[in-house]
Amino acid sequence: MQKSLNIDPEKCTGCLQCELACSYDNESVFNPAKSRIKVFSFHEKGRFVPYTCTQCDEAWCMHACPVDAITLDKATGAKIVHDNLCVGCKVCTIACPFGTVNYNADTGKVVKCDLCEGEPECAKACPTDAITYVDANWTGLDKMRAWAEKTDAGQATA
Amino acid sequence: MTYVIIGAGPAGVTAADTLRKADPSTDVVMIGSEPEPPYSRMAIPYVLTGLIKEEGTYLRKDDGHYDANAIQYRQGIVASIDPAKKTLKLEDGSEQAYSKLLIATGASPVKPPVEGLDLPAVHHCWTLEDCRNIIKYADKGADVVLMGAGFIGCIIMEALAERGVNLTVVEALDRMVPRMMNEAAGNMVKAWCETKGVNVLTSTKVTKIEASGDKQDTLKVDLDSGDQIPAHLVVVATGVKSNIGFVEGSGMKTEEGILVDEFMRSSVDDIYAAGDCAQGPDFSTGAWAVHAVQPTAVDHGRIAALNMAGKPAPYKGSLNMNVLDTVGLISASFGKWDGIKGGDHAEAIDTDNFRYMRLEFDGDKIVGALSLGRTDHIGVLRGLIQTEVPLGDWKQKLMADPHLIADAYVACSQ
Numbered sequence: 251m252q253k254s255l256n257i258d259p260e261k262c263t264g265c266l267q268c269e270l271a272c273s274y275d276n277e278s279v280f281n282p283a284k285s286r287i288k289v290f291s292f293h294e295k296g297r298f299v300p301y302t303c304t305q306c307d308e309a310w311c312m313h314a315c316p317v318d319a320i321t322l323d324k325a326t327g328a329k330i331v332h333d334n335l336c337v338g339c340k341v342c343t344i345a346c347p348f349g350t351v352n353y354n355a356d357t358g359k360v361v362k363c364d365l366c367e368g369e370p371e372c373a374k375a376c377p378t379d380a381i382t383y384v385d386a387n388w389t390g391l392d393k394m395r396a397w398a399e400k401t402d403a404g405q406a407t408a
Numbered sequence: 409m410t411y412v413i414i415g416a417g418p419a420g421v422t423a424a425d426t427l428r429k430a431d432p433s434t435d436v437v438m439i440g441s442e443p444e445p446p447y448s449r450m451a452i453p454y455v456l457t458g459l460i461k462e463e464g465t466y467l468r469k470d471d472g473h474y475d476a477n478a479i480q481y482r483q484g485i486v487a488s489i490d491p492a493k494k495t496l497k498l499e500d501g502s503e504q505a506y507s508k509l510l511i512a513t514g515a516s517p518v519k520p521p522v523e524g525l526d527l528p529a530v531h532h533c534w535t536l537e538d539c540r541n542i543i544k545y546a547d548k549g550a551d552v553v554l555m556g557a558g559f560i561g562c563i564i565m566e567a568l569a570e571r572g573v574n575l576t577v578v579e580a581l582d583r584m585v586p587r588m589m590n591e592a593a594g595n596m597v598k599a600w601c602e603t604k605g606v607n608v609l610t611s612t613k614v615t616k617i618e619a620s621g622d623k624q625d626t627l628k629v630d631l632d633s634g635d636q637i638p639a640h641l642v643v644v645a646t647g648v649k650s651n652i653g654f655v656e657g658s659g660m661k662t663e664e665g666i667l668v669d670e671f672m673r674s675s676v677d678d679i680y681a682a683g684d685c686a687q688g689p690d691f692s693t694g695a696w697a698v699h700a701v702q703p704t705a706v707d708h709g710r711i712a713a714l715n716m717a718g719k720p721a722p723y724k725g726s727l728n729m730n731v732l733d734t735v736g737l738i739s740a741s742f743g744k745w746d747g748i749k750g751g752d753h754a755e756a757i758d759t760d761n762f763r764y765m766r767l768e769f770d771g772d773k774i775v776g777a778l779s780l781g782r783t784d785h786i787g788v789l790r791g792l793i794q795t796e797v798p799l800g801d802w803k804q805k806l807m808a809d810p811h812l813i814a815d816a817y818v819a820c821s822q
Contacts, residue, residue: 259822288785288814290814290815290818290819292815292819299818299819299822301818301822310703313422313706313707313710314702314703314706316418316448316450316451316467316702317448317451317460317464317465317466317467317469318466318467318468318469318470335464335469337451337454337459337460337464338454338459338733339450339451339454339731340731340733340738340783341450341702341703341731343731343740343783343786343787344703344729344730344731344740344742344786344787344789344790345702345703345787345790346787346790347787347788347790347791347794347795348787348788348791348817349784349785349786349787349788349789349791349813349814349817350785350787351787352783352784352785352786353738353783355736355738355783358459
């Protein structure tokens with residue numbers, strides 16, 4: 251059974267442990283600015299929303315890549331950026347309608363969530379279960395995917 | 409049943425892969441006009457900078473991709489189509505029959521009416537062959553003149569600057585990237601490029617290029633300002649046009665490109681078109697436009713292929729969008745970046761730090777955007793525009809600070 255990240259903003263306290271864990275695991279620094287998951291804070295409403303790539307089926311980033319540098323990890327369903335092939339053209343960063351592929355000027359490559367090879371550090375670090383890694387079938391990601399389908403169209407109806 | 413695709417760029421290759429998945433049993437033939445494996449023109453600047461070798465531009469990296477997927481890749485140039493007999497005639501005299509045809513022949517650089525463009529050290533930067541020619545001339549310190557500071561010109565500029573040439577860019581219009589940027593943003597890009605040592609001449613035309621007799625700078629480039637610049641190499645990037653000449657006589661409706669409907673069908677039965685040669689529905693205007701950019705090419709290719717394979721997939725239209733890196737300053741434009749009549753706009757301009765954000769609204773929805781100096785979450789602009797997110801309260805927040813695009817998107821969509 252393939253798993254995916256399930257995000258429940260109601261449980262998020264805005265502690266940013268996920269951002270620290272992500273940046274430390276991927277970039278070896280405790281720096282939220284380098285995290286692939288970002289917690290948006292809506293202070294007026296006291297609401298926090300962790301936000302990252304949903305590994306959507308449409309995968310605009312993967313299709314838009316002109317050099318085949320983003321591929322599907324069949325084990326996890328993650329869309330993976332291969333640094334050795336990425337030329338840093340940034341087309342994927344505008345093709346992704348969620349804005350979850352970002353360009354890193356220091357490396358000249360793009361960066362996105364890769365689900366940490368099936369053991370996402372953000373979920374491990376979350377103390378309140380706002381981020382969990384669970385069977386893909388019943389996650390709230392369906393909501394985001396449905397949203398995604400409104401972008402672009404070109405969905406086969408048959 | 410034989411699907412034939414003319415063109416082996418991103419639209420053609422995406423269509424071939426999609427057809428193969430949608431309809432595993434039929435023949436797929438893809439005809440390319442260049443003597444290379446299918447490659448991406450977008451990646452050529454990175455060959456110029458030395459970041460990748462030519463193989464790095466190939467659209468599919470797995471060895472034997474086309475054979476493994478039973479996609480027959482043949483080389484040749486299509487001379488004409490006979491829709492009554494459902495055959496193509498190639499320039500070498502051979503014929504190719506089709507059941508359904510996709511035209512994905514892309515575009516070619518335009519040669520402006522300037523004397524001297526046929527001299528040996530004058531090149532476009534469009535094919536791998538062009539790239540090899542430019543590498544021969546563009547050595548460190550060499551005097552190079554780039555004609556055109558449009559989107560493609562600017563990408564080439566970045567690569568030439570990185571090679572360390574002494575670069576002068578000549579643009580006929582009054583600002584850089586005039587088709588993706590307004591005056592404020594275009595001027596910021598120009599100022600940035602000048603701080604990076606690139607000479608930028610806007611509102612200036614090249615009137616003539618002539619041989620100089622000099623061994624190093626073999627060319628003299630005449631400008632309408634009366635100045636003359638010596639050059640070792642001239643690169644011409646003054647726009648592109650759709651490759652549709654060969655459809656003449658087929659009865660197919662064309663304007664700037666081949667007119668296609670929401671199913672990517674041309675006006676001729678069983679012939680579809682995709683990518684830079686196709687004039688398809690424009691998401692922002694409801695009219696028909698050629699959007700010669702990578703994301704549109706792959707969307708077109710995928711959607712055309714699904715429809716060809718009998719899986720109806722209507723297309724809502726392409727969103728005009730671009731992302732550009734001008735010697736380190738990153739910019740992006742989306743949709744109606746120049747706004748609509750009577751629409752509100754929000755603008756944040758920070759000239760000293762080369763940061764700019766402008767949003768264009770239709771009621772409480774964003775219809776266009778332009779940004780400079782920002783890379784984080786920039787894709788949400790596509791999401792905000794294309795899913796027509798009603799912003800409600802967030803419109804006022806964005807009017808006050810247009811940099812809050814990602815917050816607005818998350819707040820309104822999650």
